[in-house]
Amino acid sequence: MAQTVSDFIVERLHAWGVRRIYGYPGDGINGMFGALNRFQSKQKHDRTGDSDQGIQFIQVRHEEMAAFMAAAHAKFTGELGVCIATSGPGASHLITGLYDARMDHMPVLAIAGQQARAALGGHYQQELDLVSMFKDVAGAFVEQASVPAQVRHLVDRAVRTALAERKVTAIVLPNDLQDLPYEAPGRKHGTLHSGVGFRAPRLVPYPDDLQQAVDVLNAGKKVAILVGAGALHATDEVIAVAEKLGAGVAKALLGKAALPDDLRWVTGAIGLLGTKPSYDLMTECDTLLMIGSGFPYSEFLPKEGAARGVQIDIKADMLSLRYPMEVNLVGDSVETLRALLPLLEHKQDRAWRRTVEDWTEDWWRTLERRAHEAGNNAVNPQRTVWELSKRIPADSIVTSDSGSCANWYARDLKVRRGMMCSLSGGLASMGAAVPYAIAGKFAFPERPVIALVGDGAMQMNNMAELITVSKYWQDWADPRWICMVLNNEDLNQVTWEQRVMNGDPKFEASQNIPSVPYHRFAELIGLKGIYVDDAEQMGAAWDEALAADRPVVIEVKADPNIAPLPPHVTLAQAKAFATTLMKGDPEQGNVIVETARQVLGAVLPGHRDK
Numbered sequence: 001m002a003q004t005v006s007d008f009i010v011e012r013l014h015a016w017g018v019r020r021i022y023g024y025p026g027d028g029i030n031g032m033f034g035a036l037n038r039f040q041s042k043q044k045h046d047r048t049g050d051s052d053q054g055i056q057f058i059q060v061r062h063e064e065m066a067a068f069m070a071a072a073h074a075k076f077t078g079e080l081g082v083c084i085a086t087s088g089p090g091a092s093h094l095i096t097g098l099y100d101a102r103m104d105h106m107p108v109l110a111i112a113g114q115q116a117r118a119a120l121g122g123h124y125q126q127e128l129d130l131v132s133m134f135k136d137v138a139g140a141f142v143e144q145a146s147v148p149a150q151v152r153h154l155v156d157r158a159v160r161t162a163l164a165e166r167k168v169t170a171i172v173l174p175n176d177l178q179d180l181p182y183e184a185p186g187r188k189h190g191t192l193h194s195g196v197g198f199r200a201p202r203l204v205p206y207p208d209d210l211q212q213a214v215d216v217l218n219a220g221k222k223v224a225i226l227v228g229a230g231a232l233h234a235t236d237e238v239i240a241v242a243e244k245l246g247a248g249v250a251k252a253l254l255g256k257a258a259l260p261d262d263l264r265w266v267t268g269a270i271g272l273l274g275t276k277p278s279y280d281l282m283t284e285c286d287t288l289l290m291i292g293s294g295f296p297y298s299e300f301l302p303k304e305g306a307a308r309g310v311q312i313d314i315k316a317d318m319l320s321l322r323y324p325m326e327v328n329l330v331g332d333s334v335e336t337l338r339a340l341l342p343l344l345e346h347k348q349d350r351a352w353r354r355t356v357e358d359w360t361e362d363w364w365r366t367l368e369r370r371a372h373e374a375g376n377n378a379v380n381p382q383r384t385v386w387e388l389s390k391r392i393p394a395d396s397i398v399t400s401d402s403g404s405c406a407n408w409y410a411r412d413l414k415v416r417r418g419m420m421c422s423l424s425g426g427l428a429s430m431g432a433a434v435p436y437a438i439a440g441k442f443a444f445p446e447r448p449v450i451a452l453v454g455d456g457a458m459q460m461n462n463m464a465e466l467i468t469v470s471k472y473w474q475d476w477a478d479p480r481w482i483c484m485v486l487n488n489e490d491l492n493q494v495t496w497e498q499r500v501m502n503g504d505p506k507f508e509a510s511q512n513i514p515s516v517p518y519h520r521f522a523e524l525i526g527l528k529g530i531y532v533d534d535a536e537q538m539g540a541a542w543d544e545a546l547a548a549d550r551p552v553v554i555e556v557k558a559d560p561n562i563a564p565l566p567p568h569v570t571l572a573q574a575k576a577f578a579t580t581l582m583k584g585d586p587e588q589g590n591v592i593v594e595t596a597r598q599v600l601g602a603v604l605p606g607h608r609d610k
Helices: 005-015 027-046 063-077 089-093 095-103 130-134 148-165 207-219 235-245 253-258 276-284 333-343 351-371 381-391 404-412 433-443 455-475 492-500 518-524 535-546 571-583 592-601
Strands: 020-023 056-059 081-085 108-114 141-144 168-174 223-227 248-251 266-269 287-291 308-313 327-330 397-400 420-423 449-454 481-487 528-532 552-557
Touching: 005 027, 005 148, 005 168, 020 063, 020 433, 027 056, 027 081, 027 089, 027 108, 027 168, 056 433, 056 455, 063 081, 063 089, 063 095, 063 108, 063 420, 063 433, 063 455, 081 089, 081 095, 089 095, 089 108, 089 130, 095 108, 095 130, 095 168, 108 130, 108 148, 130 141, 130 168, 141 148, 148 168, 207 287, 207 308, 207 327, 207 333, 223 235, 223 276, 235 248, 235 287, 235 333, 248 253, 248 276, 248 351, 253 404, 253 420, 266 276, 266 351, 266 404, 276 351, 308 333, 351 381, 351 404, 381 404, 381 481, 381 535, 397 404, 397 433, 404 420, 404 449, 404 492, 420 433, 433 449, 433 455, 433 481, 449 455, 455 481, 455 518, 481 518, 492 571, 518 528, 518 552, 528 535, 535 552
Parallel strands: 020 056, 020 081, 081 108, 108 168, 141 168, 223 248, 223 287, 248 266, 287 308, 308 327, 397 420, 397 449, 449 481, 481 552, 528 552
Antiparallel strands: none
């Protein structure tokens, strides 16, 4: 049988190092699936070494989840993530997950089917202008193939662009083209002869620029460091720089695993989901070093002019964007920090460092007290993550969804060295935790994986992907895959935003959601289910789940009235919340009274939450 266009594309992707593709089939992309099947069969038959392991196709329940998984694969491995979908609705379903990758600067390739070339422009069934549709999310490179000799350079450019620029790219394949015999480009005018291969360059600023940064950092007496996803591979270098400068370090959510939380000068998360010591660190520092972070909320950074700034980022368009930096360094975080280290002075005065450590120690005591406060006939959700932190294996992968569960993930989860953690950062999309956890498990099947999810996201799209877990889990080297669902029958984060930011009572029509027996659903599809409605049983539930011989869903009956308080309550927020109470909130008689004390009391003189 002659090699088809699809056969060539699959082999070319394999040559680029692609070993896993997430997606869902359909007649608009059938040629590619036939080629994947043939290639897999050929590799199993030939088996000559590791390079011949083929390309594994992972069938998801929905194309959006395939794109989330491709984004997560890129985040956890540093490799290209690949997703595939059919024409029309299959392609359009990819969009949300692709935006997640784009906003978090992840290299992802989307492959989408299209109707036959002769039908295009004829208002044919499932005919969408896919190039235009993908143009924003995959604007770095999106092309529709038209002839067989074109696909070689389309694949090569799409992959190389995604890897080099850390962006989303897309290739659109008409279904009739996919099964045509492949033709190599001829040696003539109007053809291209592309090749495979890319290695990231060593990117380090010029010595003069490094010296300018050193001058600023050495002059600082109270240095604060903020790390993001760009520092995940620079743990040792960040620690060494922080030790020399006597600095405290705060972490953006995507950089949560960059430093372990057992370092006393690591203040934890920053921002609305962040910690009080991180807020104090930024408020009182005189020098800010930002490393690989696009943290969006400038109000949680030093007041403009209050601190001198140095920023390191591999993407120039992210420099001096959140805070006006004095020195901007384009470079890889590891290489740049290594170049800075020998030039930095070891600060002898450790008063600032001791202050940061005291703040952080006090904060962990506060979190422990909050976690052990009783819920209102339900489990305090802070307790769930607090108990996990005591037990979590050091090689775990943890994912979190957006919503109130992200607060407890951000604040209460103590990261150990070697762990991986992620969530939908820039897009902050609901529904990413379970597909992220699935991709993490496929990338590292020997590591335990834990997803923290709210019931809103679970009902939106995560519940169906438990079926994907059921389909594949017996292939995993380690069966430990755990999804904890906070069942509070409330779209909780938005409810609290309505109360504290808008001054509106909970709008039950929009916020209340039905209770679903998630643990029983897990049991129905062959997984293990655990139900917890007593906070004192939470630790035992984690022990049971971590010892299980199959994936587990822990359903926690959670109290919706435990407020995800920001690290700093403004007078405007306190007034808005007071207005909510005056209007009459449907939950006013429950734990919301204690929340009122904390929210209103936090802005009174002399108050400190201890």
